[in-house]
Amino acid sequence: MTIKEVSEKYGITQDTLRFYERSGLIPPVKRTAGGIRDYGPEDLSWVELAVCMRSAGLTVEAISEYVRLSRLGDETFPARLQLLTKQREALLEQKKRIEATLDRLNYKIARYEVAVETGKLTWEPEEPPQSQNK
Amino acid sequence: MTIKEVSEKYGITQDTLRFYERSGLIPPVKRTAGGIRDYGPEDLSWVELAVCMRSAGLTVEAISEYVRLSRLGDETFPARLQLLTKQREALLEQKKRIEATLDRLNYKIARYEVAVETGKLTWEPEEPPQSQNK
């Protein structure tokens, strides 16, 4: 699979794919005799992993460290486990922050829906809802 | 309230508070006769809003546009509603991406917990779980 096809498949640019490889976010990709990248199934699954992790906000550094450890062999299982656990923790926290912000947005949106109808905002212009859900 | 107190209260630096004000992420803060910032309750609630929205990943541009509209008066209710709705959409999508990534992390973590015990990874080294939850 050419870099063009891969970039289209995953919705990232060719430059980004090369950048990911240079940064160690994915291991070196197989090449043709002429030196052109030829992504195989294994390469693709690394790309897919990288795209997924990046889309959630993991840093390039964290992902490339995981890839580095993976290529080092079985002795790095504990290190990899620790890394993944830490990243999960970070994502759970980010998810909480997003949920808290969604609560506030929902509250504000509800008020503005009324405001657009009636022409005026209810209560004070700024006042958080102190949500307590979950 | 001084800028130092506010920065401690919300866990951001004084420089960031000044940057937020310069960028229009919060409206201009009240000043003392000598030109020193003196945050009142209203200022604080803007700061709180900005910190919350930023922590969820809204851009400085989006938040400052909301603040700009807010200071323009009642005719901007529809524009504000539209802006908030769009940001909510973006956050819901980001939340989904995080949840998908959490699924993968959980899958991998479970495998590594076994691997650390047994000394070997089960199944193929790379293979997504194809989660289908929710």
Next chain:
DNA sequence: TCTTGACTTGGAGTCAACTCCAGAGACTAT
């Protein structure tokens, strides 16, 4: 009043994550 420390501004610097570019080599259809 003097000193010490917090606060001010405008502007420059940093960092992560791309994004773009030039010049050269590879492949494809005629």
Next chain:
DNA sequence: ATAGTCTCTGGAGTTGACTCCAAGTCAAGA
């Protein structure tokens, strides 16, 4: 075999969001 299109590399440039700095102002205690 030549035009036209991809792809390559190394390196420079961009963007967003801070972060730091210098030089000066302000304020509270001895």
